Amino acid sequence: MLHHLVEADPAAWTADIPQARAILARVKLGAFYLAATATAAPTLPAKSMVAAAQAALALRRSLPTGGQQDATAVLFADQALFDLLALVWHAGAVLAEGLPAVLDHLHDLAEPLALPTGYLTDDGSAPKPAEGLPV
Numbered sequence: 001m002l003h004h005l006v007e008a009d010p011a012a013w014t015a016d017i018p019q020a021r022a023i024l025a026r027v028k029l030g031a032f033y034l035a036a037t038a039t040a041a042p043t044l045p046a047k048s049m050v051a052a053a054q055a056a057l058a059l060r061r062s063l064p065t066g067g068q069q070d071a072t073a074v075l076f077a078d079q080a081l082f083d084l085l086a087l088v089w090h091a092g093a094v095l096a097e098g099l100p101a102v103l104d105h106l107h108d109l110a111e112p113l114a115l116p117t118g119y120l121t122d123d124g125s126a127p128k129p130a131e132g133l134p135v
Contacts, residue, residue, distance in 0.1 A: 002029070003036040010040035014048040017055045030059055031073040034080035041084060046093035053084035054098045057105060081105075 006013040013020060014037055021030045034056045041049050060077040063070050085102065088095060095102060 002032050003039060006033070006036035006040050010037070010043055011048075013037065013040070014044055014052060017048075017051050021055060021059070027059070027063065027070065028073045028076070031076035031080065034059060035076045035083070038080045038083035038087065041087045046088070046091050049084060049088050049091060050093050050095055050098065053081065053088050053095065053102075056081040056084050057098070057101055061101075061105060 013033075017037070020033060024030050024033055034052060037052045038056070041052060044052075056077060060074070060081050063074050063077060065074075
């Protein structure tokens with residue numbers, strides 16, 4: 001339903017993304033809204049695409065990793081974020097001050113994939129080097 005509403009008038013639904021997210025209140029609705037925005041984003045001005053991508057990043061980074069309670073919100077927030085980032089990139093839009101946060105998030109996602117299996121500690125972080133070894 002939310003996809004149809006956003007699709008019917010994307011300019012209105014993206015005029016004030018933080019306000020729309022606040023009105024929707026629930027995290028899952030915010031994630032659904034941003035995923036719907038990503039679907040309509042090709043028809044939007046670059047500024048609106050960038051604002052939506054930054055909102056999707058903020059929502060995604062606010063969600064806990066792991067656990068089933070927010071799995072749907074995480075899935076839709078990820079979908080929105082990556083769809084919007086692709087659209088921003090294809091449109092040649094500039095994330096400006098939002099770029100470092102996007103790169104940090106992408107690095108956080110990629111870092112565990114670059115480590116050998118079994119290399120991470122129980123909390124998901126890299127182990128500290130043994131004393132006397134170079135860092």
